[in-house]
Every structure is written in C-alpha cells, then in structure tokens.
C-alpha cells in the first residue's frame with residue numbers, strides 16, 4: 001500500500017495473527033468499545049483526530065471558567081496505557097474503503113492506511129448551522145475544547161471591554177450574551193453565564209455592574225428542553241427566569257454578524273439584538289463518514305447525516321462494520337452519551353463473540369438511564385424513568401452521575417475541588433484565555449491547508465499546498 005513517503009500502511013500484519021479491529025473516534029462510543037475489548041484476542045487500532053477523550057457534557061464549564069480543559073479531556077493513550085491489545089493513532093479519517101477493508105487517516109501531511117477485519121465507527125457529530133455556516137465565525141458552537149476556550153475568551157473578554165468602553169450603547173452590546181438553542185447545552189450555558197455575571201464577577205469591576213448583563217436564551221421551538229417534556233421544560237424556564245435569563249421562544253435566528261443577530265418571531269415580525277457574544281447550541285450534523293459509508297453500502301443517511309444501522313448496529317451486507325453513537329440512526333434513539341457507550345459496548349461484544357465463534361447477541365436494546373440538565377448552582381432538572389423532578393436533589397444527582405463518568409481519579413479529585421470553589425464559593429479557577437484561543441481559529445482559516453506543516457516539519461513532497469509558507473525553520 002505504500003505509495004509515497006507520506007503514505008504508509010499503519011500496521012504490518014496484526015500481532016500473532018489476531019483479528020484487526022479498527023475503531024474510529026475516541027469519544028464515548030469509541031473509547032468504551034476499546035475498553036470492552038480489553039480481554040479479547042484482537043489487535044485494536046483506535047484512530048482519532050483528537051488525542052483526548054472529550055467529556056462533552058462538561059464543555060460549558062470549561063467555557064465559563066469552572067473547569068480546566070485537562071479535567072474533561074484526558075489523553076486517550078493514557079487511559080489505554082495498560083491495555084496491551086490496543087494502540088492509538090492520531091489522525092483524521094478521510095476515507096473508508098469497505099471493499100478493500102481499509103481506513104485512511106491523515107495528520108499533518110502524513111497518510112496512514114489501516115487494514116481491518118472489524119470496524120467500529122464512532123466519529124460523533126459536529127455543530128450544524130442549518131446551512132448557514134457563515135454564522136460560525138460570529139457564534140461559535142460547543143463541540144470541542146477549541147470551541148470552549150474560544151468562548152471562554154469571548155465571554156470574559158466582553159466584560160473586560162465593557163469596563164473600558166464609554167459609549168452606553170457599546171456597553172450594552174458588550175454586556176448582552178445570546179445563547180441560541182434551548183436544549184440541555186443552551187440551558188446549561190445560559191444558566192452559567194448568568195451565575196458568572198451575578199455571582200462571580202459581581203465585585204470585580206469598577207465602571208460596570210456585571211450583574212446587569214443581559215443573558216438571552218433563544219429558540220425557534222416553543223419550549224425549553226423539549227426532550228424533557230412540558231412539565232420539566234416549564235420548570236426549567238421558570239428557574240432560568242429567576243436567575244435572570246431572558247428566555248425567548250418561537251424566535252428564529254435569520255442572520256448573525258459581529259455586532260449581533262437578526263431574529264424572526266413566531267408572529268412574523270423581525271427584530272435585531274445587538275450582542276457581542278453569541279453562542280450556537282442548536283443543531284448537530286453527524287460526521288461526514290456517515291455519508292462515505294452510505295455511498296458504499298447503500299445504507300440510508302438522514303438529513304442530519306446519521307446513517308441507518310440494522311438492529312445489531314451493523315450496516316446492511318457488512319456485518320464487519322459497526323456504527324455507534326451520534327452517527328447512527330436507529331429508531332428514535334437520542335444523541336446522548338449513554339446511547340454511544342452502550343452501543344460501543346454492544347459492538348465490542350459482537351466482535352468478541354464472532355472471534356470466539358459463539359452465537360450472536362440479540363438485537364441492541366438501549367437502556368434509558370434518564371436525562372439531566374443543570375440550570376444553575378443547586379438547581380437542575382432530571383427525567384429518570386417515571387420520575388421527573390427538579391431543584392437541589394436533581395442537582396446533587398447530576399453532580400454524582402457526571403463525576404462517575406469523568407475518566408481518571410486525578411481528574412475527579414480536581415473537578416470536585418473546582419466545583420467547591422465555584423458552587424460553595426464564588427470563584428472560578430479557570431479564567432485564563434489567551435489571544436490565540438480567541439483568534440486562532442480565524443487565523444487558521446485564513447492560512448488554509450498551508451498551516452499544517454509549518455511548525456512540525458514532515459512530508460512535503462506530495463502536495464504543493466503543504467509548503468512552509470512561514471519560511472521559518474521547522475520546530
């Protein structure tokens with residue numbers, strides 16, 4: 001398979017002739033699948049475009065200065081360091097050849113080809129701007145560490161700029177924060193910005209009063225937290241109002257720019273909100289790999305890019321390809337961590353059984369452990385089986401459950417300490433945001449594909465676009 005110095009087979013024959021399992025993604029689906037195969041006589045290669053396992057449900061706490069990024073994103077190879085049958089390869093999968101049974105990944109001009117006998121695809125989903133990708137520049141989403149750190153810089157930076165501004169309209173614009181999307185992520189984000197403004201920053205400024213900040217939670221739908229049902233949605237809305245979040249429903253965003261956004265209300269009226277900080281928490285689009293697999297296998301791909309799987313989470317005619325998590329479409333299963341975790345474990349067991357020659361499992365059955373969302377300190381909503389409750393008890397349950405799923409003992413300890421600082425005290429331990437975090441994304445976009453090898457050196461022979469445009473020596 002070697003065609004150039006930049007392209008090489010990722011593995012030679014698998015160790016001991018063991019079946020080769022390639023897992024794409026180090027999120028909930030991919031990591032839990034790899035761990036479930038710990039004792040299986042297989043050779044696992046986990047390929048991911050990020051070197052960490054990201055605990056997405058706590059990204060909003062990184063964005064609002066409660067937690068550090070390291071606490072919610074431990075290195076995947078550290079998690080798997082004792083698992084001898086697993087290796088980790090950093091790289092973005094750009095191709096899957098189902099006929100040749102290979103996966104191609106790329107990183108900084110290096111291309112690797114990973115042959116597989118069994119494939120688990122768990123590449124998750126990204127933000128969707130519903131065809132308006134130009135909004136992303138002004139309203140970052142909440143999907144990655146980069147997003148969270150950029151938002152942290154924008155949120156804290158807005159208060160700093162307001163402190164030195166003199167024009168009252170400009171101060172209002174800087175102190176207006178709009179969160180688009182009233183699902184769990186939007187609700188948690190809006191609640192935390194309110195707490196930040198009203199509690200943490202209350203005494204930190206001299207010219208502005210941060211507690212006067214305007215926090216708006218917008219959604220085109222008529223309900224808050226629609227997946228939690230009307231009763232909990234109404235309670236969440238009341239609690240948000242109590243902490244000073246202005247919830248505006250039936251409000252569709254029609255345009256976003258640097259100064260604010262345009263909104264069309266349910267009655268057809270349009271209006272403008274001047275706001276420096278906009279956060280996009282509406283809509284997801286599954287990984288492009290769904291489309292690539294759909295074209296080759298004939299499996300249906302829906303509008304959100306999710307690929308239809310069979311009841312055993314494989315693709316039609318391809319029992320060796322398992323798709324799990326946010327990328328898969330199976331009935332009405334939601335895009336939540338437990339679906340990915342249980343799907344990853346199910347796929348792992350299917351592989352283990354096939355390798356052992358034992359009969360296949362019954363179809364995948366999702367065990368719904370419930371959903372929770374925090375509104376603010378000491379306040380959350382929980383929907384667990386037939387129980388729907390809110391308030392302090394829901395919040396404590398939320399803390400315990402999230403702590404259980406944070407990977408690593410060290411991270412759990414420091415997370416608890418940071419939570420004490422923020423929830424018992426008023427502080428936020430992680431208020432640092434650098435210019436690179438805020439402006440780096442724009443700079444990278446302007447450089448285009450040329451930025452990749454500028455700092456690390458590496459293969460430059462295949463593509464002129466990989467030239468070092470900075471003309472500096474490699475680091």
Ligand SMILES: Cc1cc2nc3c(=O)[nH]c(=O)nc-3n(C[C@H](O)[C@H](O)[C@H](O)COP(=O)(O)OP(=O)(O)OC[C@H]3O[C@@H](n4cnc5c(N)ncnc54)[C@H](O)[C@@H]3O)c2cc1C
Pocket residue numbers: 024025026027028029030047048049050052053054055056057058059060091092093094122123124125142143184185287289324325326327335336337338340372
């Ligand atoms: C802000 C936020 C808050 C959330 N809160 C909750 C919550 O409170 N409760 C809950 O249950 N769920 C929550 N979710 C949803 C939950 O995080 C997802 O359902 C879950 O992460 C899906 O797991 P996954 O393995 O399918 O994908 P992910 O966890 O997204 O993992 C995808 C992996 O694939 C990698 N990858 C992507 N594309 C490629 C490629 N081309 N090549 C190589 N690697 C690739 C990524 O780097 C990543 O490692 C939240 C999500 C977000 C974004």
